[in-house]
Amino acid sequence: MPYIANTDSDRAEMFAAIGCRDFAEMWQRAQVTEPVPTLEALPQGMSEPELLQLFQKLSQQNHSGLLSFLGGGYYDHLIPAALDAIISRSEFYTAYTPYQPEASQGTLQTIYEYQSAICRLTGMQVANASLYDGGSAVFEAALLSKRVTRRSQIIISAAVSPTFRAMLRTYSACQDLAIREIPVAPDRLCDDLEALEQAITSDTAAVILQYPNFFGCIPDFAAVTAKAKSLRALSIAVCYPTALALLQPPGELNFDLAVGEAQPLGLSLACGGPYLGFMAVKAEYMRKMPGRIAGRTTDLDGKTAYVLTLQAREQHIRRENAMSNICSNQNLCALTALVYLTLLGKQGFQDIAQQCASKTAFLRQCLAAIPEIKVLGEGNFFNELTLELPGPAGKFVQQALQKGCAPGLPLGLYYPGREKQLLVAVTEKRTRAEITTLANILKEAAWN
Amino acid sequence: MELIFARSRPGRRAYNLPKLDVPAQDCLPDALRRAKPVALPEVTELDAARHFTNLSRLNFGVDSHFYPLGSCTMKYNPKAHEAIARMPGFTTPHPRLLEIPEGSDALQGSLEVLYREERFLSELFGFAETTLQPMAGANGEFTGVMLIAAWCKKHGQTQRNVMLIPDSAHGTNPASAAQAGFICREIKSDAGGNLDLQDLKAKLGPEVAGLMLTCPNTVGMFNHDVKAICDLVHQAGGLCYCDGANANAIVGRVRPGDLGFDVMHVNVHKTFSTPHGGGGPGAGPVCVQEILQPFLPKPRIVQKTDGTFALESNCPDSIGQIAPFLGSFAVLLRSCAYMLTLGREGMRRVSENAVLNANYLRVKLAPFFDQQITRDCMHECVFSATRSKDNGVHALDIAKALIDRGFHPPTIYFPLIIPEALMIEPTETESKETLDAFIAAMQEIASLAASDPQALLQAPISTPVRRLDETGAARHPDLASLGD
Numbered sequence: 008m009p010y011i012a013n014t015d016s017d018r019a020e021m022f023a024a025i026g027c028r029d030f031a032e033m034w035q036r037a038q039v040t041e042p043v044p045t046l047e048a049l050p051q052g053m054s055e056p057e058l059l060q061l062f063q064k065l066s067q068q069n070h071s072g073l074l075s076f077l078g079g080g081y082y083d084h085l086i087p088a089a090l091d092a093i094i095s096r097s098e099f100y101t102a103y104t105p106y107q108p109e110a111s112q113g114t115l116q117t118i119y120e121y122q123s124a125i126c127r128l129t130g131m132q133v134a135n136a137s138l139y140d141g142g143s144a145v146f147e148a149a150l151l152s153k154r155v156t157r158r159s160q161i162i163i164s165a166a167v168s169p170t171f172r173a174m175l176r177t178y179s180a181c182q183d184l185a186i187r188e189i190p191v192a193p194d195r196l197c198d199d200l201e202a203l204e205q206a207i208t209s210d211t212a213a214v215i216l217q218y219p220n221f222f223g224c225i226p227d228f229a230a231v232t233a234k235a236k237s238l239r240a241l242s243i244a245v246c247y248p249t250a251l252a253l254l255q256p257p258g259e260l261n262f263d264l265a266v267g268e269a270q271p272l273g274l275s276l277a278c279g280g281p282y283l284g285f286m287a288v289k290a291e292y293m294r295k296m297p298g299r300i301a302g303r304t305t306d307l308d309g310k311t312a313y314v315l316t317l318q319a320r321e322q323h324i325r326r327e328n329a330m331s332n333i334c335s336n337q338n339l340c341a342l343t344a345l346v347y348l349t350l351l352g353k354q355g356f357q358d359i360a361q362q363c364a365s366k367t368a369f370l371r372q373c374l375a376a377i378p379e380i381k382v383l384g385e386g387n388f389f390n391e392l393t394l395e396l397p398g399p400a401g402k403f404v405q406q407a408l409q410k411g412c413a414p415g416l417p418l419g420l421y422y423p424g425r426e427k428q429l430l431v432a433v434t435e436k437r438t439r440a441e442i443t444t445l446a447n448i449l450k451e452a453a454w455n
Numbered sequence: 456m457e458l459i460f461a462r463s464r465p466g467r468r469a470y471n472l473p474k475l476d477v478p479a480q481d482c483l484p485d486a487l488r489r490a491k492p493v494a495l496p497e498v499t500e501l502d503a504a505r506h507f508t509n510l511s512r513l514n515f516g517v518d519s520h521f522y523p524l525g526s527c528t529m530k531y532n533p534k535a536h537e538a539i540a541r542m543p544g545f546t547t548p549h550p551r552l553l554e555i556p557e558g559s560d561a562l563q564g565s566l567e568v569l570y571r572e573e574r575f576l577s578e579l580f581g582f583a584e585t586t587l588q589p590m591a592g593a594n595g596e597f598t599g600v601m602l603i604a605a606w607c608k609k610h611g612q613t614q615r616n617v618m619l620i621p622d623s624a625h626g627t628n629p630a631s632a633a634q635a636g637f638i639c640r641e642i643k644s645d646a647g648g649n650l651d652l653q654d655l656k657a658k659l660g661p662e663v664a665g666l667m668l669t670c671p672n673t674v675g676m677f678n679h680d681v682k683a684i685c686d687l688v689h690q691a692g693g694l695c696y697c698d699g700a701n702a703n704a705i706v707g708r709v710r711p712g713d714l715g716f717d718v719m720h721v722n723v724h725k726t727f728s729t730p731h732g733g734g735g736p737g738a739g740p741v742c743v744q745e746i747l748q749p750f751l752p753k754p755r756i757v758q759k760t761d762g763t764f765a766l767e768s769n770c771p772d773s774i775g776q777i778a779p780f781l782g783s784f785a786v787l788l789r790s791c792a793y794m795l796t797l798g799r800e801g802m803r804r805v806s807e808n809a810v811l812n813a814n815y816l817r818v819k820l821a822p823f824f825d826q827q828i829t830r831d832c833m834h835e836c837v838f839s840a841t842r843s844k845d846n847g848v849h850a851l852d853i854a855k856a857l858i859d860r861g862f863h864p865p866t867i868y869f870p871l872i873i874p875e876a877l878m879i880e881p882t883e884t885e886s887k888e889t890l891d892a893f894i895a896a897m898q899e900i901a902s903l904a905a906s907d908p909q910a911l912l913q914a915p916i917s918t919p920v921r922r923l924d925e926t927g928a929a930r931h932p933d934l935a936s937l938g939d
Contacts, residue, residue: 008804009796010531010728012886013811021815021887025831030807034708036831037810038679041709043803048578052798055535062792066544068564077549081779087470089500091541093507101516103527104734106866108925109918110858113514114733117507120459123935127494133934136734139590142779170779177752177775178597181604181636225484255487268779278565279550279780280590281736293932299734304928312920316928322593322630323869327639332630334593339732349459349503350469353495358472364481371482388482401556408561413552420554439476 009052069278074412074441078391078432079221080141080168081282082271084249084359085436087350090273094343104299104335108314114338115313118301121345128251128348129244129265130258131287136299136336141268142174144284145215145245147297147331148266149175149184151288152213152241154295154330159183160210164198165190166220167245169421184212193424196222196384196393204234211238213264217245218254222418223391223430224384225254232261248272248285248344250389252360257287264288273347274340283340294320297331362435363390366442370433373446380449383428391432393418398454400429407448414445456513459506460936463496469503494938513919514733515863521889523816525835525866525878526625526673528703528725533796536728536789545788550780553754559765565788566764569781570756572740572791579794579802580699580719581712582742587787588752588778592700595720595739596631596667598752601774602718602743603665603694604635605750609772615664615693619655623648623673623870628698637664644872646827648674650684659691669698670711673870674828675813675835675878677704685715694718694747702726703809703882704834707802718743726805727790738786752777808883809834812890816879819894823901827873835880837873843904848911850875853900855914855922860896 013021027033034040053061075083094100098113105111105118118136125134138144149161161179163172165188172188179186189202198220207214214235219225232242244257246267257265269283270276288296294317302316322329351359367390374380374394381395396403400417407414419426433442498506515522522529539545544564552558559566573585589595600618607615618637620628623644632639640658643651649672666688671677678684685695697711697719703726705711711719723729724737731737743751753773754766797805810833817836821829824838840850854864854877865879881890903910915921 008801010533010884011804011808012884012889013808017887018811021811025811025814025818027814030811033807033810033814033831037814037833038677038831039705039709039833040679041713043708044581044710044713046578046707046799046802048574049799049802050795052801053795055796058535058792058796059539061795062539062542062545062568062788065564065568066539066542068567069544069548070561071544071547073548073552073561075549077551079551081550083547083549085472087500089469089504093504095537096508096511097518097532098511098514098516099507100730100732101518101522101529101532102514102733103522103524103529103731106524107515107854107858107864108923109855109915109920110515110520110863111513111733112919113510113512116456116458116510116513117733119935123458123460123937124495126935127938132937133932139594139736140779142776143590143594170776173776174779177601177777178634180774181601182634225487227484227487251489252493253481253483253489255489260487275546275785276549277546278548278562278784279553279782280778281738281783281786282779293934300932300934302928303933304924306920306923308921310920312923314923314925314928316925316932316934319929322626324626325630326626327629327633329626329630329633332593332597332627332634333591334625334627335591335734335737337732337736338734339730340736342733345459346503346507348493348495349498349506350500351495352467352469352497353463353492354497355468355470355472356495357492361479361481362472362475364483365475365479366477368480368482369477386482387484387487404555405557408555408557413549413555413558413561416551417555435472442477 076415076431076433076445077413079416079430080170080268081276082432082434083276083436084271084434086273089350090346093346094339099342100339105315112313115301117342117345119303119313121341122301124345124348125285125287128248129287130256131265132290133293134287135296136301137341138284138286138298138333139337140282140284142171144266144286145171146175146178147286148243148264149213151292151295153184155241155292156212158210158212159185161186161213161215162203162206162211163188163215164203166198166222167215167217168221196224197226200226200231203231207234207238207240209238211240213241213243215243215245219247219250219389219391222393223388225387225389236261249360252356253364269344272344274343281337281340283337283344295330298333299336359435363433366437367392367433370442373443377450390434391430394429394431396427396429399426403452406452410448412448414448456509458936459496460938462498462502462506465497467497467499469498469500520861520863521885521893522863523865523879523881524863525880526700528880528882530728530882531884532728532730536792539792540785540789553766553780563764565784566756568788568791570758570764572787575794576721576740576742579706580742581710583745584748584751585740585742586751587740587782589739589741590778590783591735591737592720592722592739593627593631595741596627597634598741598777599696599718599720600632600635600637602747602750605774606694606747607664614662617663619658619663619666621650623872624667624669625700628667648672648676649678655687659687663691663693665694665696667696667698669700671701671704671833674837674873675832677833681714701834704806706806708806712744718747723786723790728793729786729789736783736786738783750774805883812881812883812885816881816890820897823898835878838877839873840875840877844875846904846908848904848908850877852911853877856900856911857896858915859917862893862896
């Protein structure tokens with residue numbers, strides 16, 4: 008049998024040692040008396056070549072060769088070849104949560120380095136060892152703000168990812184949290200800053216804002232975060248980490264917490280996961296954070312060493328009073344992000360972001376020559392543009408898919424009233440020729 | 456080792472980008488531009504490879520060491536599944552394709568993998584339906600109890616706001632129930648991890664939404680009265696949740712759905728061999744009986760009459776979205792490959808050999824360590840380090856001494872109901888020789904605990920660092936190197 012070491016003679020010796028004749032008696036003595044299930048819906052086992060062939064075939068049933076301009080919080084970035092080689096060290100991926108620090112210094116130090124990289128990226132002082140994904144991180148941030156302020160109202164801009172807002176609603180359904188979404192008019196891309204400011208009251212636990220926002224726009228939230236501060240509500244920034252290579256980090260913008268989806272930091276899109284939620288906070292909220300945290304300390308000889316710390320916040324100690332029910336972190340994904348940021352380095356990470364921005368600006372120029380297509384917004388973009396098309400965006404996307412191109416996301420899927428709008432993302436991976444191809448597809452589309 | 460940031464030298468690069476093929480320009484607002492680049496390391500590829508390779512060597516992992524961490528099922532992670540997870544057809548597709556009309560046509564392969572996996576899990580554990588969305592075990596627990604909450608609400612039973620949880624449960628059980636808005640009420644267990652039925656009866660009532668029970672229980676025992684327990688809860692109008700953390704003991708042999716459970720989560724990183732990754736990512740699918748099916752997270756994967764797969768979002772009673780898309784796809788993919796490799800027969804071989812290995816350890820270690828329960832165990836055996844306590848040797852010291860002997864320690868101090876607990880889970884993938892070597896090490900440690908306890912209190916001495924100042928770490932937290 009695959010992956011089972013015991014031979015018949017091993018089993019005979021072991022049965023003799025425990026005083027059993029066979030498995031039937033073993034089960035009986037363990038008080039398992041249920042009839043053996045037939046499991047008819049399960050197939051017979053497979054050999055490795057058969058298995059690889061089957062999955063090769065299944066993988067080819069995905070259309071992976073699409074020319075993609077899809078984004079919306081998850082992006083197709085270059086991934087250095089060295090990254091997979093490094094994270095494939097089985098000492099990393101076959102270990103578990105570092106409960107025994109003396110036998111887990113590799114994992115622990117990389118968590119500490121990951122936390123450091125996230126702090127440097129966000130301009131915050133403390134980061135945790137990661138959460139499941141961006142959406143669950145937004146929920147955990149909302150819960151944190153409730154713990155800190157003892158208030159229960161959450162103000163969230165509708166320009167925050169619809170995926171994150173949907174998850175926030177699911178996760179908060181049985182929580183004492185009142186979530187108020189501040190809509191954005193269908194002809195606008197920028198958050199409704201005035202309405203956000205007005206919505207914040209002395210009952211508000213936090214205001215949640217995203218930049219760049221879901222429409223690709225980069226608003227100036229200074230007045231909103233200032234209002235929050237004046238009423239002692241927390242400001243939570245939801246960030247696209249690659250954009251932070253060029254943009255002022257949340258820690259320098261009056262935000263108290265930064266969370267988001269770190270898939271763009273070297274993780275494959277992989278049809279939806281696993282992904283990586285990051286969370287970083289100002290030092291004063293350190294003991295209110297959810298999840299694992301690694302800290303630097305010393306051993307008996309005074310040597311520098313790393314360990315999981317501040318565990319009094321966690322479920323295995325606090326049970327129903329824990330900060331969160333999360334048990335572990337997305338450790339291998341956090342390692343991936345750390346190795347990605349290391350391989351790209353200070354200059355490379357900035358260059359990647361600059362290329363995204365330049366190519367997006369180039370697309371904007373190309374589109375200016377197509378009178379039917381309007382690029383919405385005032386001009387503050389990183390790598391996503393919202394286009395107003397002459398016809399329904401959903402229909403256009405279907406046409407383009409036939410030509411092997413996923414040209415963007417029809418915004419009407421997420422926002423009623425935006426049926427003609429298309430959200431187009433450009434990363435450093437898209438070439439000038441590919442961007443021109445997209446422009447041509449838009450130009451030649453049949454709009455009737 | 457020094458931090459990666461300390462290896463940085465201005466001007467070093469590890470990765471060359473393609474030359475920019477469009478004019479250098481952007482549309483960023485000047486006022487919101489970052490003043491200084493992010494203080495990331497500047498290293499060569501060799502610097503990075505050497506740094507992380509050397510760090511990895513400071514770890515114990517399943518590939519390098521026997522790792523009998525109780526309740527975590529540290530079995531071998533097959534390499535073919537890693538190769539499958541890296542097939543470009545699976546790694547490249549963008550998940551938002553699933554949201555675009557007809558976009559799921561471009562993801563038929565992935566949808567088929569997930570659809571098959573849902574069927575497999577439902578069949579293996581005896582349930583009607585499965586959702587693959589939960590992104591970890593605890594996330595599965597949360598999903599499961601949210602389904603119970605939704606069921607209560609739908610049936611006008613909103614007064615049912617209490618979740619019963621044994622004192623032997625994992626900490627995630629009460630934490631997940633609390634996150635789903637339940638008040639947790641503790642049920643006593645005896646030393647064998649069996650529920651105190653009198654206590655259960657006393658605590659059941661019209662305010663009870665359900666019971667969360669780990670099966671086999673957290674001391675590695677199978678409770679023959681599980682059916683009776685489920686009946687009692689059902690009679691009181693509640694539902695029964697099965698924590699599947701220990702499913703490796705029963706996979707292919709006992710189906711919790713047949714025992715009366717209404718909902719169960721499965722840890723694919725335990726039972727279905729996906730790598731633990733140093734703490735994640737995992738996946739925590741949730742299986743349900745028909746009564747909970749309407750509340751499952753949306754969208755659902757459906758097979759159309761023409762055999763193709765699609766997503767159904769019109770699920771009015773659904774609790775909503777738990778994962779950003781369909782769950783941790785690449786993790787689920789590995790577990791699907793594992794199920795297909797083993798097949799119907801192989802799944803049962805897993806639990807048979809996992810239980811055999813654990814009982815072998817139990818019998819062989821019994822002369823050297825105290826046991827609260829002496830009856831036959833399931834996939835893990837639990838000892839108490841009480842014999843050596845008077846000599847000052849605790850479970851922690853035994854764990855550290857094992858590290859010096861080349862073994863990852865078992866789980867210690869859990870379950871809380873066992874004093875000085877050492878919970879050992881060998882899994883089915885380990886050989887008898889490995890078990891014998893572990894037994895010999897444990898025997899030697901037991902005799903040292905009697906003759907020379909001081910030798911153990913110093914352990915570990917062979918590791919890159921010795922015992923850590925954990926109190927200092929929590930009192931004066933140093934959680935990041937912030938740079939300049």
